[in-house]
Amino acid sequence: MKTFLKIVSLGKDYKLWMLFAVLLGFITVGSGIGLMMTSSYLIAKAAIQTPIYQLQVAIVGVRFFGIARGVFRYLERYISHKITFKLLAKFRVWFYKSLIPLVPSKTIDYSSGDLLTRSIEDIESLEHIFVRVISPPFILVLTCGFMFVLLNQFSITYALIFLAIFLSSAIGIPILTYLLSSKLGKKIIVLRTELKNIAIDGMYGLSELIIYQEIKNWKQKFIDKQNELLKAEYKMNLIKGLHESLTGLAMNLTVAALLFVSIPDVTRGLLDGVYLAVITIGIMASYEIVFQIPLAFQYLSKSIEAGSRLLEITEQKAEITNNLVHGDVNFDGYDLKVHNVSFSYDGKAETLENISFEVKENQILAIVGASGAGKSTLVNILTRLWSYNKGEISIGGISYSQLSSEKIREIISVVPQKTHLFAGTIKENLLIANENASDEEMYNVLEQVDLKNMILNLPEKLNTHIGEFGKKLSGGEIKRLAIARSLLRNTPILIFDEATSHLDNLTEGLILSTIKRNSHGKRIIFITHRLTRMDMFDQILVFQNGRIVERGSSFYLTENGKYYPKLIRAQTQTLEAI
Amino acid sequence: MNFNKELFAFVKTAPAKFALIIAASILASGAVIGQAHILSKIINSVFLFHAALNNVQSLLILFLIVSASRAILLWLSQYFASGLVRHLKKYFREQIIIQIEKIGPLTLKSERTGELTNTLFTGVDKLEDYFSKFLPHVFLSLFIPIIILIFIFPVDLLTAAIFVVTAPIIPLFMYLIGSIAERMNKKQWESLSRMSAYFFDVLLGLSTLKLFNKTNETVEKIFDVTNHFRIKTMRVLRVAFLSALVLEIAATISVAVIAVSVGLRLLAGNFDFSNALFILIIAPDFYLPLRQLGASYHAGMEGVSAFERINQILKFEMPLRADVHEQKIFHLENSQPIIFNNVSFTYPGREIKALDNISLTILPQKVTALVGATGAGKSSLMNMLLRFINADEGNILIGSENFYEQTEEAWRSKISWLPQNPHIFNTSILENIRISNYKATIKEVINAAGKAQVHDFISSLPQKYDSTIGEYGNKLSGGEIQRIALARAYLRNSPFLFIDEPTANLDPIIEEEILSCMYNLFKGKTVLIIAHRLNTIMRADEIIVMKEGRIVETGTHEKLIKRSGYYNELLTAQRKSA
Structure with missing residues (x-):
């Protein structure tokens, strides 16, 4: 419930619109009641030969309510959908904003496409929260109050009997089915997750299952688990099926109970017989809204599920609390200094231990090592996406x-391992880096990564759309565009995180020369597991298991290193993609 | 209309259940007619004939009995619907699971796994409402109005006429407005998917935006994009909701018309009040099935589109080879060579042959290495031997027998496979190793783990061999995963061994250890290995060099080196890059 309130409170700006929609909804239901009551009044009066001029009001009433109901229904739906879309925008922005400080954490990283897809679905499933969950109970309360006042005109007994059965069916039936099914509901969620895991596990390991002839066992496992799930879902459906039956029964009980108390009143002359029909039919019409309540409960539990999944993500503690620094900082150059930095995290990320190094102006530094040695952790720490546990990092003498x-x-600037290009034009993607860049500057950096000619040959040049995730470009082109984007920023420190590892040798060589050419006035860190043209770097840091085990120039390390020559040898012994 | 004959045909797998759903619902409507009749009788006799409570008491009790039966009938129809849903969901999911093996691991690359999981779960769930709500409503919207008409005709011809005229107007208008809205909706669909795509794009690229300090600008853009979408959608909804307006107005106005016309005839004294009340009470129920159909129309549409995806999977068939007349079990050990004669293969939908006229001999109990650049056809060749793809042209022999005439089962019981990226299942380590040989004793598993040098690691875990490996092998390092796969192969101990040598950039020291464990496995087996390392290549008795789907050279390392052909080129290119 807390989850639900948290989600709902995001829409508090639209309170008045919501109130308006609820009122329209009530008028719609009210018109239905009005139509049925005036109609029955009309025929009852007619049956006792009331003069026609006395029936004019009723006739007009019948016509009015007949039309009003349709019109108000239309307005209500229109307004509530407007609210729905406004809420959707709110939810999206809320989710996005909450994610900003969290990305990239150890649980949500670049590759969490699946997680994000599910979150987007969850947000979309919240779109019905107003129409299906919030609005019906309010309409119900208004309708109930309206009927109470109306019946009280005849007798407080009628009003109280109505109130008792109406409310207990609106609240009691969903609660009854909830109590019957709450255990089952939890069981279903668990079984569904288990079944899904069996399916996904088997699909990822399909080759192994087929070759090792275990596929039959896997299928059987799936079938058995599914039977369990289907049995639980079946029971759940039977319980849900009670809603409509019981609500209908409650409606008829109300009718019978009121007839039971009102018939003697008619006999004793306390109630005009005309109203016997009016009351009965009015009650039947008022139950329209009660039939919507069980659905509201179902959507409520769905919204809570979706909401708590989202909150689970958004309420993670941010890795970094941003320092609020006022005023200008006076840097004394931009040399990067890392002193005795250590980092650890409960087993999920690579660790770092006592890392120290320095990058001065015009220097190019390489960091090499096997996967899992801690290279990417270092990048996240240097860019302040994660914080370090111990030690000190400073730029130009100023501490982080x-x-x-x-x-x-x-x-x-960082060229990350996995590049994200946004759907849009080449130009838009470049402008993210530097919104003031001119076309000339853009072509300049594009030339450096050997993309200029390719782009000039496109019919729309810089304004070419590159598709979702840049899918109209090849892998190498995406990488080169990302490098160009970082060069365009022209920052004093540049980090390349495995930026060339998926490029062919020729392009890799070209980009390395570009980097070398552009190193003047900059400090460059080049992270790689592929040891290509190592002679180009001023210094090489060799990482193993989160520590720097060796450092020096390529020449020095080849002669004096222990681990570095092994890395080199392992590579020369391997035929990679040519 | 989204009726979809092919989908409806599945009802025939459980015709009794479906018929019972309809029957129970129709009987429930019968009860409603009965209730209306009893009610109008009670009110009539109290109102006009001054009957006292004890005169109508038995009728009131009858009313309650009919109400109770109606509740039970309604629940029964739910009961049958739940049974039908359970049956159909079981059927569809099991069929999809069976198809997954046919689709095979090659087509089912990771990107399709997500899509398939989605179809398997959400897709099949969407059929639930189609069968339990939409389809019954289609039938009921036909039957129930007719039944009500049968009762109205003898009572009042005019009312019956109003019903007969208005009933078809509703679906007609719904259809007309629906199709206009649908056309508008199609355009809208594009902007909807663009909006979702934009949001997804932004979330995935959040780290990039963060590194470029551009997160705040994006908040506004999300608002803009969503608002833009809202304005466009509301334009469509304005039209789409008209169908609801027509439905509502047709129903309420005909009630109003009937009430007024009946009232006027009552005044004239040529109509019975009891009948008039009966008509008024039953009128909303006449339109109810149509309204329910309107409400479940969307579910029907979703069901059909989900079915289209499911059907694609169900219809997938792997073409059989024409030369196979009868499959049998070969009693082969590895004393026979595997011979390819002019084998070619093209992946479906592609033009270039992946394998182009391949002829080769894999010698028994020798090590054959496949060498070549990415895309040269090494994996296709191996996949053919794993029976994941079948040759389009040419034939494969084992000794003198046709490779394709032995059953897949029989062949696979003779082989082991070591992939580049082995899958670790979400179960215990014991089960993960034992997958290759279910009959193996724990002692044998430990023995195999020892040979793969992973026993010490497993023993260091708190639960040893019973430790569950986290989702998708998260807790294991790349080296440990390779070793578990190697333990599987040791445990299998099969005469044929197919290996795709791992290239994961592992710590060179660990890599050497793993490779030496792997080489020990080769003894006495027929081995085909896609080789990347010089050490492995030099160990091979025969090297097959591939380029662009063809075999360009074969021979031993020494022989090939002397030839200074393509093999030599590959080696020197690799040395140069380092």
């Missing part, structure tokens, strides 16, 4: 603890 994340990212 005195710099805001924004400031750090103004100084450091």
